Amino acid sequence: MTNLAVEFAGIKAKNPVFTASGTCGFGQELNEIFPIDKLGGIMVKGTTLQPRLGNNTPRIAETPSGVINCVGLQNPGLEKVLEGPLPWILQHDLAVLVNISGGEPADYAELARAIDAVPGVAGLEVNISCPNVKAGGMAHGAHPETAAAVMKAVRAVTDLPVVVKLSPNVTDIGEIAKAVEAEGADAVSLVNTFLSMVIDVNRRKPLLGNIMGGLSGPAIRPIAVRMVWQVAHSVKIPIIGMGGISSGEDALQFMMAGANAVAVGAATMVNPLAPVQIIDEMAAWCEKEGVADINEIVGAALPAGVRDCGCI
């Protein structure tokens, strides 16, 4: 039996498969379909200080091998999250990363401080990359300085492992990763969705309620693998890789490009069992290849010396 357990950035998980924020709620819906503690971990729905109603419909547009969404961080707000969904998910045996999003660095700090006080949280995922909100979101993730400012504000208030979720909608994702690493980020997760849009030709108007949305699904996977590879060259901190992972082989690609763990997103929307099947497929591949510990394959495709940092 291959060891599937991973430990990175102070986060322990029984296997390297997480579900990506925004495609698993707080785990309650998926738990009606399979026992959620089969997962290595979960990145819960993006949480903001105040409740958010989110954007108008249509919020979903299907694309070739993918889907664009413009949900807009609909969530009940910090207070309600702390009352119900978060205590519920923390009763389960999986690593819970709480995804936080805000308008100003101070908002992120307030969220981080509140969640720091909750026992059992595995870490924070700091969302500086949501393409669907006007204030904050992706605006923070677009520049090294603003990304660093958010990370600095969060670091000042918590010792929890902090994973910064990076936007792919930038010229040089490695620069952003370096900026947050310098401010004490424990890990980075990438990629969030790609800014995109669809025109409804019959109405001669944008299809989505928010005009633009974020593209995810297998369509983006090769670009996401490339970005994980580049970030693995740019920084020393661990990486959680995501972007269109639909099979064990897809997940292994991200790990070999340097990711210590992966997250499944759009695939879960199509097949709720996808994250579990991906774990099984990864395990089967490791057995077949005689891999004793899945951590051995992290960065396996990288040139020698790139990640010789003790972080793999």
Place this chain on the structure above:
Amino acid sequence: MAENAIKKLVVTILVIKGIEAISAEVLDIFAVAEGIYEMELAAPTVAAKAKPGQFVMVRPNALGQPFLGRPMGIYDVDQKRGSITILFEVHGKGTTLLAKVQKGDMLPVVAPLGNGFDVPEDLGRALVVGGGIGVAPLYPLLLQLKEQGVYTEVLLGAQTADRLLAMDRLVRLNMPVTVFTDDGSMGTKGYPSQGLAELLKEGGFETVFCCGPMPLMRSVAQICAAADVPCQVSLEERMGCGFGICVGCVVDHKAADGTISKKRVCYDGPVFEGKEVFWND
């Protein structure tokens, strides 16, 4: 003790919704009108637990094209054959491909989904209003109403006589059915919402159930609200997942206590109380 065990079992069944992701064989597919198809899928476990008003997410293949499933109301259930039947109209790429599948093909299905209709135990008189393809989730409801001994009348609309659906099944129920067609080619010319206000005044109906095009559901819900008759509508919205995780298919909702929120059609619905929905489209 035995009674307690049964109670516990009942509670367990209610708690576990039992959504399944399966590969379902196409047992039959045929056109019932131009561009409208009936498809029977082998899904014994789904057939065993599906409730009236629930739906399935189905894809025409397992190849990832199209990427997302398509929501389809469960139109019929055959426990003996272990099958469920859906009814769908071709209006895009996904349904075009779905119309081309063959008997024996295996389709990815996630089911059963959604809350379904809520039929009060003591319901005496019900009015069921359907339009076009919207009759699909209403047929299992009609079966349940009949089984519960609820006096039920049906108002059924379609664009034309050839596109009037489910009549083959409805005749077997021995319920009064009033037919409406947009062009008058069968029954009364117009929509099933016509004359509804008067019917509600005289008919003593305690609940109205409705599924059909949005404009029909909106007017039925508004007429029911004015007449102070509860009205359950089964909504349709562009869906991502079908089981609540993506929060893509929301509808503006005002709860009885005044709370305004965006509810997921797939998970919190698809059946909602008509007066709690904002009909702003």
